[in-house]
Amino acid sequence: MRFLPLVLANLLRKKARTALTAASFAIALFLFCILVTIRASFNQGVDAAGADRIFVTNRTSLIQPLPLAYRDQILKVPGVQAVSYANWFGGVYQDPKNFFPQFAVDKDTYREMYREFRIDDAAWQSFQSDRTAAIAGAALARRFGWKVGDRIPIQGAIFAGEWNFLLVGIYEGTKANDDLTQFWFRWDYLNENLPDGYPEGYVGWYSVRMAAGADMVEICRRIDERFANSAWETRAQSEKAMAASFVKQMGNIETLMLAVGSVVVFTLLLVTGNTMAGAVRERTSELAVLKAIGYGDRFVLGLVLAESLAIAVMGGALGAGLAKAFTLAGDPTGGMLPVFYLPDAGLLAALGLSVAVGLFAGFAPALAAMRLEVATALRRL
Amino acid sequence: MARVGATAPSEALICLRGVAKNYRRGSEDLHVLTDVNLDVDRGEFVALMGPSGSGKSTLLNLIGGLDVPSAGIIRVAGDPITSLSRSKLTTWRARHVGFVFQMYNLIPVLSAFRNVELPLLLLPLSKAERRERVATALRVVGLDDRMDHKPRELSGGQQQRVAIARAIVGDPTFLLCDEPTGDLDRHSADEILDMLHHLVGDFGKTVLMVTHDPRAAARAQVTFHLDKGELS
Numbered sequence: 001m002r003f004l005p006l007v008l009a010n011l012l013r014k015k016a017r018t019a020l021t022a023a024s025f026a027i028a029l030f031l032f033c034i035l036v037t038i039r040a041s042f043n044q045g046v047d048a049a050g051a052d053r054i055f056v057t058n059r060t061s062l063i064q065p066l067p068l069a070y071r072d073q074i075l076k077v078p079g080v081q082a083v084s085y086a087n088w089f090g091g092v093y094q095d096p097k098n099f100f101p102q103f104a105v106d107k108d109t110y111r112e113m114y115r116e117f118r119i120d121d122a123a124w125q126s127f128q129s130d131r132t133a134a135i136a137g138a139a140l141a142r143r144f145g146w147k148v149g150d151r152i153p154i155q156g157a158i159f160a161g162e163w164n165f166l167l168v169g170i171y172e173g174t175k176a177n178d179d180l181t182q183f184w185f186r187w188d189y190l191n192e193n194l195p196d197g198y199p200e201g202y203v204g205w206y207s208v209r210m211a212a213g214a215d216m217v218e219i220c221r222r223i224d225e226r227f228a229n230s231a232w233e234t235r236a237q238s239e240k241a242m243a244a245s246f247v248k249q250m251g252n253i254e255t256l257m258l259a260v261g262s263v264v265v266f267t268l269l270l271v272t273g274n275t276m277a278g279a280v281r282e283r284t285s286e287l288a289v290l291k292a293i294g295y296g297d298r299f300v301l302g303l304v305l306a307e308s309l310a311i312a313v314m315g316g317a318l319g320a321g322l323a324k325a326f327t328l329a330g331d332p333t334g335g336m337l338p339v340f341y342l343p344d345a346g347l348l349a350a351l352g353l354s355v356a357v358g359l360f361a362g363f364a365p366a367l368a369a370m371r372l373e374v375a376t377a378l379r380r381l
Numbered sequence: 382m383a384r385v386g387a388t389a390p391s392e393a394l395i396c397l398r399g400v401a402k403n404y405r406r407g408s409e410d411l412h413v414l415t416d417v418n419l420d421v422d423r424g425e426f427v428a429l430m431g432p433s434g435s436g437k438s439t440l441l442n443l444i445g446g447l448d449v450p451s452a453g454i455i456r457v458a459g460d461p462i463t464s465l466s467r468s469k470l471t472t473w474r475a476r477h478v479g480f481v482f483q484m485y486n487l488i489p490v491l492s493a494f495r496n497v498e499l500p501l502l503l504l505p506l507s508k509a510e511r512r513e514r515v516a517t518a519l520r521v522v523g524l525d526d527r528m529d530h531k532p533r534e535l536s537g538g539q540q541q542r543v544a545i546a547r548a549i550v551g552d553p554t555f556l557l558c559d560e561p562t563g564d565l566d567r568h569s570a571d572e573i574l575d576m577l578h579h580l581v582g583d584f585g586k587t588v589l590m591v592t593h594d595p596r597a598a599a600r601a602q603v604t605f606h607l608d609k610g611e612l613s
Contacts, residue, residue, distance in 0.1 A: 009490040285486055290499070294472065297471070374448075375442045378438075
């Protein structure tokens with residue numbers, strides 16, 4: 001601590017240079033944190049997916065339906081504890097840019113299947129008693145200023161016509177990465193009001209909860225086997241695998257992040273390394289004097305590294321802090337990234353990156369300062 | 382009394398025997414110092430004169446442990462510093478040597494107080510002890526009312542006085558002054574020389590001073606001349 005004034009004084013020697021270098025760190029780390037947030041958003045489904053849930057879809061494609069009659073047959077598969085089902089609706093609320101996921105869900109089983117969402121009993125009872133009832137996620141309700149009792153008109157894009165819903169409840173999550181942007185309404189309401197040409201009694205997918213200790217692979221195999229060679233063959237897979245394959249369809253986010261992250265780190269190394277090299281060069285005489293009066297090589301090494309680290313951590317913390325504040329404001333894409341939050345691990349990674357880059361960028365100049373020959377440096381004065 | 386040329390062992394505070402320093406420039410060997418024998422007793426004020434390139438500063442660097450000789454031995458208070466490792470030499474410097482340079486070499490972003498405090502940060506002293514010692518050193522050089530000033534807010538003479546305060550604050554065994562008046566006007570130079578004289582006369586300090594200025598050298602008790610690496 002007794003050397004802190006020396007470090008601070010050196011940092012404030014060229015305020016503009018220190019500020020600009022720290023600002024470059026802040027911008028780079030802000031970008032890094034946003035990339036981490038986007039990655040987390042894409043992977044949210046994978047992270048939030050239930051470890052004991054199986055997702056059953058039509059083998060041909062997710063958009064092909066499955067008969068409702070499969071529900072009872074799936075329930076008979078050994079190891080299956082509960083079955084629920086839902087349909088993708090794909091409607092438009094007021095404007096096509098107001099995207100949010102809408103699901104027609106089974107009023108009897110859906111709440112029990114997705115226990116990570118908190119819905120109060122009164123709201124769920126209302127949902128079960130009113131055919132036009134709907135429940136919205138808290139973030140979605142906040143986005144459009146909805147409150148319980150509001151009428152929500154949605155224009156069907158797949159299922160044509162105007163659909164009117166009564167908002168009877170708002171659900172909350174139990175984890176930071178729970179998706180609070182969904183809109184649920186009753187599957188039986190959809191089924192009874194299908195436009196011409198749509199057959200009744202079909203669902204989009206089944207969600208299956210397996211019993212504790214059951215073998216997921218075996219259950220998936222048995223479900224698919226049961227419907228093999230039928231008109232609607234199934235693909236059963238863990239909910240996590242399903243979410244992961246969905247992310248994969250978006251492209252290789254990891255590679256993109258790695259590429260952008262590498263450019264960011266490399267640029268920071270150049271900027272900070274150059275700054276610290278300049279700072280050491282212009283202070284050769286001071287460093288020589290410090291050594292002359294008894295400061296050791298390691299101290300001088302530490303002094304330069306401490307300055308580099310301080311710039312990096314100040315800039316990094318600022319960038320990460322701004323990114324956190326930005327993500328707290330919610331999804332900036334209007335629904336494409338429903339769970340837009342910076343995980344704590346991402347925040348720590350950003351700060352860790354700052355420290356690593358600060359140390360690495362300062363190392364060469366610090367080494368040069370450490371190796372400075374006092375007599376030679378003083379002769380140059 | 383300080384002397385040159387003696388080869389027998391001595392009890393002098395600073396004792397050099399057969400000291401040589403060679404540098405290599407390309408394929409050429411430069412013999413900067415040749416067989417230097419010097420004794421300086423405690424409490425003496427010694428001046429070293431000589432033309433540019435005669436090896437004055439090199440000799441000062443060797444005595445101050447900033448450089449190592451190519452041959453010979455240097456003893457300070459009986460301890461051979463030529464056998465110390467680089468890190469031990471650094472520690473030795475902190476304890477035994479106070480440096481005063483021609484260009485003052487203060488840290489421009491630190492106040493006079495902080496500049497003088499620098500050598501004390503290496504010692505196991507409390508903040509209060511450091512403050513007291515710095516205040517004393519600045520009082521000795523007559524700048525206790527300027528302790529919060531940055532170097533750029535001080536005149537050249539005042540900056541050199543701060544540098545002297547920095548050199549004496551750790552109560553070193555001796556002071557090495559490399560052209561301490563070289564960048565000062567006559568009046569300021571006289572003040573600095575008075576101060577060095579005061580440190581020798583009243584505080585018993587030992588001072589070795591390199592100078593080009595005969596008037597400065599005249600203030601020392603003994604003056605040696607260095608020419609082509611040989612001391613006389």
